Amino acid sequence: MARVLVVDDEPDVQDALKRRLERADHSVHCASSTEDALTMLVAGGPAFDVIITDMSMESENSGVEILQAALHRDSLSAVIILTAYGNVRNAVTCMQMGAYDYVEKNIPDVDVFELITLKANRAAQQVRERRSGSGPTFRLGSAA
Amino acid sequence: MTTDYVDRVNALMSRAVLHHESELVINDALKAALEFTDSLRSFVAGIDPATGLLEVLAAQGLDWSPQDKDSRLTVHNATQSGITARAAITSKPYVAQNVLTDQYYVSHFTDVMSEVALPVLDSEGLVQAVLNVQSGEAAWYNPQRVAVLQTLANVIGTALVTQTFVRRERALGQIGLELAAATTREHLTRKVLDLVVSTLHCQACSLFLMNDARTQLVLHSARGSLQEKVGEAAYNIGEGLTGSVASTGCAIRLEDPRQDARWRGRFSEMTPDAMGAFLAAPVYFRDRVLGVLRVSRPRNTPSWFQARFTETDERILCATGAQLGSALETHNAFDARLRNERMAAWGELSARSVHMVGNKTFAIKGHVNEIKHHLQSLPHRHQQPLVQLTNGLEQSIYRLEDILTEFRDFLTATQLNTRCCSLNTLLHEAANECFLHHQSVNLHEHYSELLPAIMADASRLKRAIGELLENAVSFMPCGGTVSISTTVDEMKPSTGNTSMPVQLFVTAVIADSGNGVPTEIKEQIFRPFFSTRSRGMGLGLSIVKGVIEAHHGTIREIGKPGMGAMFEIVLPAMTTEEVI
Numbered sequence: 001m002a003r004v005l006v007v008d009d010e011p012d013v014q015d016a017l018k019r020r021l022e023r024a025d026h027s028v029h030c031a032s033s034t035e036d037a038l039t040m041l042v043a044g045g046p047a048f049d050v051i052i053t054d055m056s057m058e059s060e061n062s063g064v065e066i067l068q069a070a071l072h073r074d075s076l077s078a079v080i081i082l083t084a085y086g087n088v089r090n091a092v093t094c095m096q097m098g099a100y101d102y103v104e105k106n107i108p109d110v111d112v113f114e115l116i117t118l119k120a121n122r123a124a125q126q127v128r129e130r131r132s133g134s135g136p137t138f139r140l141g142s143a144a
Numbered sequence: 145m146t147t148d149y150v151d152r153v154n155a156l157m158s159r160a161v162l163h164h165e166s167e168l169v170i171n172d173a174l175k176a177a178l179e180f181t182d183s184l185r186s187f188v189a190g191i192d193p194a195t196g197l198l199e200v201l202a203a204q205g206l207d208w209s210p211q212d213k214d215s216r217l218t219v220h221n222a223t224q225s226g227i228t229a230r231a232a233i234t235s236k237p238y239v240a241q242n243v244l245t246d247q248y249y250v251s252h253f254t255d256v257m258s259e260v261a262l263p264v265l266d267s268e269g270l271v272q273a274v275l276n277v278q279s280g281e282a283a284w285y286n287p288q289r290v291a292v293l294q295t296l297a298n299v300i301g302t303a304l305v306t307q308t309f310v311r312r313e314r315a316l317g318q319i320g321l322e323l324a325a326a327t328t329r330e331h332l333t334r335k336v337l338d339l340v341v342s343t344l345h346c347q348a349c350s351l352f353l354m355n356d357a358r359t360q361l362v363l364h365s366a367r368g369s370l371q372e373k374v375g376e377a378a379y380n381i382g383e384g385l386t387g388s389v390a391s392t393g394c395a396i397r398l399e400d401p402r403q404d405a406r407w408r409g410r411f412s413e414m415t416p417d418a419m420g421a422f423l424a425a426p427v428y429f430r431d432r433v434l435g436v437l438r439v440s441r442p443r444n445t446p447s448w449f450q451a452r453f454t455e456t457d458e459r460i461l462c463a464t465g466a467q468l469g470s471a472l473e474t475h476n477a478f479d480a481r482l483r484n485e486r487m488a489a490w491g492e493l494s495a496r497s498v499h500m501v502g503n504k505t506f507a508i509k510g511h512v513n514e515i516k517h518h519l520q521s522l523p524h525r526h527q528q529p530l531v532q533l534t535n536g537l538e539q540s541i542y543r544l545e546d547i548l549t550e551f552r553d554f555l556t557a558t559q560l561n562t563r564c565c566s567l568n569t570l571l572h573e574a575a576n577e578c579f580l581h582h583q584s585v586n587l588h589e590h591y592s593e594l595l596p597a598i599m600a601d602a603s604r605l606k607r608a609i610g611e612l613l614e615n616a617v618s619f620m621p622c623g624g625t626v627s628i629s630t631t632v633d634e635m636k637p638s639t640g641n642t643s644m645p646v647q648l649f650v651t652a653v654i655a656d657s658g659n660g661v662p663t664e665i666k667e668q669i670f671r672p673f674f675s676t677r678s679r680g681m682g683l684g685l686s687i688v689k690g691v692i693e694a695h696h697g698t699i700r701e702i703g704k705p706g707m708g709a710m711f712e713i714v715l716p717a718m719t720t721e722e723v724i
Binding site: 012013015016017019020023056082084089105108111113114 | 499502503504505506507508509510511514538542543545546548549552561
C-alpha cells in the first residue's frame with residue numbers, strides 16, 4: 001500500500017482515480033487545485049509516495065509547480081503527470097525535471113485507468129525499495 | 145500707355161502665378177483689354193475638355209445680361225458658330241474688321257462693328273479658351289492692338305493653366321486624404337471615382353478589381369452607364385484593353401480605342417459609335433496589379449474638337465491608381481488582421497473545448513472502468529447484458545477520443561517546433577512505422593542522395609507523411625505498391641527577375657497503385673471535413689496540408705484517375721547560410 005496524492009480540478013476525475021487506486025489497496029488523498037496540493041505536500045506527516053497530477057489546471061504548467069514542490073519535499077517521491085493529448089512537449093519537460101512518468105489521458109483504444117494503476121503500482125514499489133535502501137538510490141525518469 | 149500697360153500685365157501675371165486668383169485675374173485682364181484698346185466689351189469663353197462646348201467664363205463692358213454670362217455655345221459647324229468658334233477650331237487669332245461683311249461673324253450686340261477672337265492655349269498647345277474683344281468702330285484692331293490683346297490672352301492662359309494645376313494638385317491631395325480617412329472600401333472607391341471624374345473631365349469612369357483567384361477583373365464601381373453592371377461585368381486577364389492593362393501593368397491611352405487590335409468593347413461606358421478617347425491605368429501595390437482604373441470621353445463632340453486625354457492626364461490617373469492600390473492593400477491587410485484575430489479566437493475556443501471534453505471523457509472512462517469492476521462480482525447470467533452495454537460504451541468513448549485526437553491535430557497543425565532535418569530520414573521512418581502493420585503492400589523507396597536538409601518539425605511532418613501512407617494503404621485492401629521518392633529542384637522566382645537568388649526545393653512524391661483520385665474531387669480532398677470514409681471527421685488531408693503549408697511548402701495530388709494516387713510535397717531547402 002502506498003500513500004497517493006491525486007491532483008485534478010475535475011471532481012469526477014478525482015473520484016474515478018481515487019476509486020480505482022483504492023481498489024489497488026492504496027491510501028488515496030485528493031486535491032482540487034495547485035494551491036490545495038502545495039498545502040498538502042508541505043503538511044506534517046509522512047511524505048506521499050506517489051503523486052498523480054494533471055498537467056494543466058489553473059495554468060498550462062500547474063503540473064510543473066506540483067512536481068517541483070513534491071520533489072522538494074521528498075526527492076524519493078514518484079510523480080506521474082497526466083497530460084491532454086498532444087501536450088507531450090510539456091510532459092517531456094517534466095521528465096527532464098525528474099517526473100517518474102507521464103500518461104496521456106485520451107488515448108483511443110486504451111483503458112488509461114488500468115495503465116495509470118499499473119504505473120502507480122510500479123512507482124510505489126520503487127519508492128518503497130529506495131526508501132528501504134534496497135532499490136536504486138537515485139532515479140530520474142522512466143520510459144515504462 | 146506703355147508703362148501703365150507693362151505694370152498692369154506684371155501685376156496680373158504675379159497674381160495669376162503667385163496667388164492663384166484666376167477668376168480675379170481673368171476679369172481684370174478683360175478690363176485691361178477694354179482700357180488699353182478702347183473697346184466696348186470683352187469676354188472669355190472656355191472650352192469644356194470633355195464635350196468641346198464653349199462656355200462664357202467671364203465678361204466685361206456694356207450691356208451684359210446674366211443669361212449672356214451663363215451661355216454655352218455648341219460649336220458644331222465652323223461657318224455658323226461665330227468667330228469665337230473659328231479661333232477655337234483653327235487655334236489662330238481671328239480679326240473681323242467689319243462684322244457686317246464677315247463670313248463667320250454671328251451678331252449678338254448690334255453696336256459692334258469690329259471684333260477680335262484670340263485663342264488661349266494651354267501647356268500642351270491646345271486651345272483651352274478664346275478671348276473676344278469688340279469695338280463700335282470698324283477696322284479698329286490694328287496689329288498693335290492685337291499684340292496688346294495677345295499678351296492679355298497669354299495672361300489669361302497662364303491663369304487658367306495655373307488654375308488647372310492647382311485644382312489637380314488639390315484633387316490629388318484630396319485623394320490622399322480620402323484614402324487615409326475612408327473607413328470602408330466602398331467609401332474609398334466612391335470618393336476616388338468622383339475625384340477622377342472631376343479632375344480628368346471625363347463623363348465615365350470605372351474601377352475593375354482582381355478577383356481572389358486573380359483570374360478576372362470584376363467591375364467594382366462606376367460612374368456612368370456601367371453602374372448597373374457592378375459585380376457582373378468581368379474581363380479575363382489579358383482580355384481587351386482593360387485586361388491588357390492588368391496583364392502588362394502599363395497604362396493605355398488612345399484617341400480612338402475602336403482602332404486598337406486589343407479592343408473588345410464588351411463592357412463600354414458608351415455604345416461603340418459614341419466611344420471616344422480612352423485612358424486606363426493599373427491600380428497596383430508594389431509589383432502586384434490589384435485592378436484597373438479607366439476613364440473615357442464620348443465621340444459625339446464637335447468634329448474639330450480633340451477629346452483626347454493628355455500625357456498629364458495619364459500621369460495623374462497612374463498616380464491615382466498607385467495611391468488607390470496602396471490604400472486598398474491597407475484595407476486588405478486590416479481585413480486580414482481582423483480575420484486572423486477572429487480565427488485565433490476560434491482556435492483558442494476550440495482548443496479549450498477539446499481540453500474540457502477530453503477531461504470529461506477521461507472521467508467517464510474512469511466510471512466505466514469502475515462499472516466493469518463491479519460487474520465481475522455479479523452472477524454470470526446478470527453480467528452478460530451489462531458487459532455488452534459497457535463494451536459499447538467503452539467503444540463509443542474510444543471513437544470520441546479518435547475525434548478529439550483528429551480535431552486537436554487540426555488545431556495544432558501550424559504550431560511547429562522546427563530543427564534541421566533530413567526529409568529522406570523522415571520518409572523512411574514514417575514508411576517503416578506504417579509498413580510494420582501492412583505487409584500485404586509492397587514498398588519501393590528511391591531517395592536522392594544529394595537532398596539538402598530542411599527546417600522542419602520532425603514529429604509533425606512524419607505524422608503527416610504517415611497519414612498519407614496510411615491513406616494509400618487503406619485504399620488498396622487487396623494489396624498493391626506504394627512508392628516513395630525524393631528529388632531536389634531549383635525554382636526561379638515567378639517574376640522573371642533573374643537577379644533574385646535561386647531557391648532550392650526538395651520534392652517528395654508518394655504514389656500508390658490504387659484507383660487514384662477522381663478528377664471531380666481533386667480540388668476537394670484537402671478541404672476540412674471532406675471524406676469518402678465513414679470513420680473520423682474528414683480532417684486527415686486538411687491536417688496534412690496545414691502541416692506542409694506551415695513549413696512554407698505545397699502539396700498537390702497529381703495522379704491520373706484510375707492509375708493510382710500521387711501526392712507531391714514540395715518544401716523549401718535550407719540555404720547554405722541557414723545550415724551554417
